[in-house]
């Protein structure tokens with residue numbers, strides 16, 4: 593079956609994250625963002641794609657230079673629509689969606705309590721342009737503090753229990769979003785397997 597080209601995101605399972613920000617006036621904001629990725633393995637950079645209009649999140653990222661990427665489990669599915677609805681910047685989505693603030697370690701912007709992991713981020717660079725006359729931006733940010741719930745993380749080998757965390761993800765169809773999560777296949781390959789000498793050149797970073 594051939595699909596329309598713009599449907600490319602509906603065939604990639606996407607993470608559902610909540611990005612929390614604070615406005616110039618100190619109002620807390622939370623919104624779901626799925627177009628988000630880490631940039632390469634050795635870096636501490638992430639990239640978020642955002643529409644350039646009608647996004648308080650983007651305005652707050654620019655004015656405050658910081659934000660938190662909160663990673664929810666499927667138990668927070670019902671918070672997606674309340675935080676995605678358009679509301680004026682003076683309305684706090686923490687209050688609207690009955691979310692509890694989690695004080696951040698390095699930023700004044702709070703995270704969202706009840707998630708399984710949190711990335712405190714500082715703005716690195718914004719790539720701003722128009723595509724087909726629609727303004728959008730790629731927001732590059734540096735993770736300055738990264739935290740995961742202790743009960744799902746194995747500090748010995750850095751693996752985490754996806755069956756317990758149940759990360760919230762989604763696929764898309766013509767009329768909306770289908771929420772899903774991740775299943776562990778119990779199949780492991782070391783990074784070193786990609787290299788001719790069998791050694792991961794970045795192994796030292798993980799010690």
Ligand SMILES: Cc1cc2nc3c(=O)[nH]c(=O)nc-3n(C[C@H](O)[C@H](O)[C@H](O)COP(=O)(O)O)c2cc1C
Pocket residue numbers: 608621622623624625626627628641642643646647648649650672673675676677678679762769
């Ligand atoms: C699951 C989900 C994922 C979304 N991902 C993005 C995204 O990656 N980029 C974006 O610009 N908008 C995305 N949106 C739309 C914003 O969340 C929505 O426009 C929201 O109202 C923005 O809130 P704000 O004005 O408080 O920033 C997504 C919406 C949903 C429901």
